[in-house]
Amino acid sequence: MSLGTQRQFAAALTDPAVPVPQGLTAWNGPQPQRRFAVYRNNVVSGLTGAIASRFPAAETIVGEAFFSAMAAEFVRLHPPHSPLLLTYGDDFADFTERFEPARSIAYLPDVIRLEAARGKAYHAADAAPLDPAVLAVLSPERLADVVFVPHPSLSVLRSPHPIVTIWAMNAGEAELRPIEAWVSEDAIVVRPHMTVEVRRLPPGGAAFLQALAEGKRLAAAVDIASEDASAFDLSANLAGALQTGAFVAIR
Amino acid sequence: MKNSIATLALAGSLASALATIAAPSAFAAENTEKCYGVAMKGQNDCAAGKHDCAGKSTMDFDKGSFKLVPAGTCTSMKTPEGHGMLMPA
Numbered sequence: 372m373s374l375g376t377q378r379q380f381a382a383a384l385t386d387p388a389v390p391v392p393q394g395l396t397a398w399n400g401p402q403p404q405r406r407f408a409v410y411r412n413n414v415v416s417g418l419t420g421a422i423a424s425r426f427p428a429a430e431t432i433v434g435e436a437f438f439s440a441m442a443a444e445f446v447r448l449h450p451p452h453s454p455l456l457l458t459y460g461d462d463f464a465d466f467t468e469r470f471e472p473a474r475s476i477a478y479l480p481d482v483i484r485l486e487a488a489r490g491k492a493y494h495a496a497d498a499a500p501l502d503p504a505v506l507a508v509l510s511p512e513r514l515a516d517v518v519f520v521p522h523p524s525l526s527v528l529r530s531p532h533p534i535v536t537i538w539a540m541n542a543g544e545a546e547l548r549p550i551e552a553w554v555s556e557d558a559i560v561v562r563p564h565m566t567v568e569v570r571r572l573p574p575g576g577a578a579f580l581q582a583l584a585e586g587k588r589l590a591a592a593v594d595i596a597s598e599d600a601s602a603f604d605l606s607a608n609l610a611g612a613l614q615t616g617a618f619v620a621i622r
Numbered sequence: 623m624k625n626s627i628a629t630l631a632l633a634g635s636l637a638s639a640l641a642t643i644a645a646p647s648a649f650a651a652e653n654t655e656k657c658y659g660v661a662m663k664g665q666n667d668c669a670a671g672k673h674d675c676a677g678k679s680t681m682d683f684d685k686g687s688f689k690l691v692p693a694g695t696c697t698s699m700k701t702p703e704g705h706g707m708l709m710p711a
Contacts, residue, residue: 507640511633559649570649590628605632607648609639614647 383407384414385450418446421456422463426486428541429467429479441470457494461487478532485538485569488526488560492567495524500563500616509621515590519583519618524562527572527580531555535571544569563616570615575603580617 376392383389397403422442423430430438445466451459464483467473500522509517528534533556539545557577559570572580578599582592596603612618 503640503643506636511629514632514636515629570647573648576649589632593632604648605635606638606642609635610642610645611647611649613639613643615649 381450384411385447387411415443415446418451418456418459419443422446422460425460425490426463426483428486428538429483431541432479432482432537433473433476437472441467441473444470457490460490463487478530478534478537481528481530481532481534482538482541484528484530485534485558485560488528488558489567489569491526492524492560492562495522495562498523498619501613501618501620503613505621506613515588517589518586518622519589519612520620520622521584522561522563522617522619524560524567525580525584525617526560527577527584528558528560529555529577530557534558535569538569559611559615559617561615561617568615570611573602573604573607573611575600576608576611579603579608580612583612583618 376394379389379392383392391404391407395403395407397406399406419439419442422445423438426438433441442463445460445463449462449466453459464480464487467483468480473479501519506517533550533552533554535556535558536545536550538558540547540550557572559568559572559576559580561568575596579592579596582595583589587595593603593605596605596608
């Protein structure tokens, strides 16, 4: 098959408006259109299924019918660039942000980002979390200059919506009920051992963890976090970071 | 912050962070906790092993059934059978 035919074949797979490539033959007749339609349908439903399995909470929120229509549109506009389906859908959140029918669900893209971070954490390399004893033996003078090495699975997300609560309720982690306090929520997603953990962050926590993950020194990260939120509690956030296994080593 | 003050503040925070590592985290998964021994019969959210689930508890204040309550409020709840517990009994 020539490169031109391959391109035409691939384009026709995800776009029904593109005609069936020239020169195709089918076992049951001279008209390969029907056989090609079966193949086209299998490709789209396979990729739609891959998206649905990566974003189950989003599917619960909008319902199966809406989700599969939205995912099929995504598949059509953003066919995979890699044979590895585990990364397919990394840009699904950005797509839903611009997807007109989903505009009324303002929190949906951030919930999808949270689920994408969970998938990333699931497939990230294994690494043992930092042993708190390593910090305990540091001299106080050294402390301000300590740089933390983030866990390979770590993601920190910030949202103006209560994404952790919404995610937990739609992932079966929390009871479904009205959300009384519609507040912004920041999340940490990390897989210190076998299970992906999702936690809500206290004020300034996201700024603190992001700064540390970028390689800022501890003192600088504390300044950034205090500026972000005056209620930033250093000792609670340090304890949280150590408990969740957000970091693997110090430098 | 002056450097010496900053160093002291960091060291102090680290010391208290290390001391609280075993305690419940400030990074919460939930804003509720499972509170055992406070649910009236039929009002439980779920349970550990004794019966199928929500609403199936047959005993008032059953220590094996829990009710989801706002985090941090469980052990301060008083029932005629004693305080709420974070673990089933």
